[in-house]
Amino acid sequence: MADPYMERAQVLVEALPYIQKFTGKTVVVKYGGNAMVSQELRRAVISDIILMSLVGIRVVVVHGGGPEISEMLKKVGKESRFVDGLRYTDQETMDIVQQVLCGKVNKDLVSILCSTGGRAIGLCGMDGGLFQAERLHEKYGLVGQITHVQPDVVLDALDNGYIPVVSTVALGTDANTAYNINADTAAAELAAALGAEKLILLTDVRGLLRDPHDEDTLIHMVTTDQLPALIRDGVVQGGMIPKLECCVTAVNGGVKRAHILDGRIPHSILIELFSDQGVGTMIL
Numbered sequence: 001m002a003d004p005y006m007e008r009a010q011v012l013v014e015a016l017p018y019i020q021k022f023t024g025k026t027v028v029v030k031y032g033g034n035a036m037v038s039q040e041l042r043r044a045v046i047s048d049i050i051l052m053s054l055v056g057i058r059v060v061v062v063h064g065g066g067p068e069i070s071e072m073l074k075k076v077g078k079e080s081r082f083v084d085g086l087r088y089t090d091q092e093t094m095d096i097v098q099q100v101l102c103g104k105v106n107k108d109l110v111s112i113l114c115s116t117g118g119r120a121i122g123l124c125g126m127d128g129g130l131f132q133a134e135r136l137h138e139k140y141g142l143v144g145q146i147t148h149v150q151p152d153v154v155l156d157a158l159d160n161g162y163i164p165v166v167s168t169v170a171l172g173t174d175a176n177t178a179y180n181i182n183a184d185t186a187a188a189e190l191a192a193a194l195g196a197e198k199l200i201l202l203t204d205v206r207g208l209l210r211d212p213h214d215e216d217t218l219i220h221m222v223t224t225d226q227l228p229a230l231i232r233d234g235v236v237q238g239g240m241i242p243k244l245e246c247c248v249t250a251v252n253g254g255v256k257r258a259h260i261l262d263g264r265i266p267h268s269i270l271i272e273l274f275s276d277q278g279v280g281t282m283i284l
Contacts, residue, residue: 015274022273023056025197026158028255030187031109032064033204033263042112044266045202049163050118051270058158061120061165062190064183065105072100085239089141089180097180101167102126109165121162124169126178128153131170131186133179144170144179146186149193166190188246192253199250200272201243202263207281208244210235221282224248247283258283 031045052059069087070080073096081088089097102124113120125131130153133144157164168186170179184201191199208230210217222230227244230236236244240260247258261268261280272278 011275014276018274019055022052022197024058026058026060026191026194027052027198027200027273028060028062028187028191028194028196029200029202029269030062030064030183031202031263032066032183033202036063036065036263037067038264041263041266043116045263045269046112046116046118048267048269050113050116052273053118053163059163060154060158060190060194060196061109061163062183062187063101063105063109063165063167065101065167068105069097069100072096083139085242086136086140086143086182087180088139089143091142091177094142094178094180098124098169098178101169106165106167113163113165119162120165121157123153123157123164123166125167125181125186126169126171129171130154130166131168131181131189132173133170133181134172134174135179142177142179144172144181146170146181146189147173149189151190151193154190154194182242184243184246185249188250188253188255188258191250191255191258195254196250197256198273199247199255199258200269201246201258201260202268203243203260204262204264205240205260206262206279207260208236208240212237219281220278221284223284224251227283244283251283256284 049059073080106122110120110122129150131146132148133146136143136145154164168181168183170181172179206215206218208219250258259280259282268279272280
């Protein structure tokens with residue numbers, strides 16, 4: 001029978017070289033999905049982020065807030081409408097997006113991080129010109145594509161020992177307006193601008209599966225060169241395609257590794273970062 005104390009010790013021993021490797025490095029975590037809705041999973045993610053920060057990793061959190069935006073729109077009697085999977089954003093919707101993302105969702109995350117022992121600071125994508133964007137296409141309304149990332153405000157926060165928590169609203173460069181930005185895209189672009197060691201996307205799936213109906217077919221590692229064939233062969237499809245495209249953007253932009261993790265697994269970030277096996281798909 002295995003000694004439970006030895007098993008605990010082995011976990012710590014296994015984690016040590018990874019902690020040494022990543023101390024002082026920057027890791028960008030895109031936080032969303034069920035991990036943001038479930039209180040239990042939220043506590044697990046928050047504790048993972050704080051532990052990473054305490055062992056010297058420079059953690060940046062980029063968050064979405066789709067369910068909260070939909071809920072607020074419903075409260076004001078406005079229907080959520082999606083075009084090609086993107087939220088159609090007219091001016092009234094943009095005002096609500098800004099209020100919800102830069103206000104309630106961002107400050108709730110900062111509050112729980114601080115109350116759990118972390119040092120967090122909330123940033124909107126417009127602060128310090130962090131995210132600058134232009135309109136993606138008229139059919140999406142005020143949905144933007146990032147044209148420039150100015151990461152100084154995030155770097156200042158990191159250098160002062162804070163965990164920056166970033167909402168994905170951008171400053172318009174082609175019009176006097178704010179733009180709604182996809183959170184996966186924003187996280188990838190920010191990770192590249194920061195020269196991050198890792199980009200972690202928390203999702204509601206195990207990762208990249210050879211058979212979408214069988215979680216035992218998880219692909220643990222894939223290179224950017226292998227992805228076009230996987231898309232062509234139908235292994236990668238649906239909502240996984242844009243997520244992998246974000247990972248490719250990050251890796252091609254200088255990020256060492258990108259990871260797609262199942263946010264429904266408690267402490268999936270720690271398992272992926274600090275253990276030999278990992279639980280998601282790593283893109284390099």
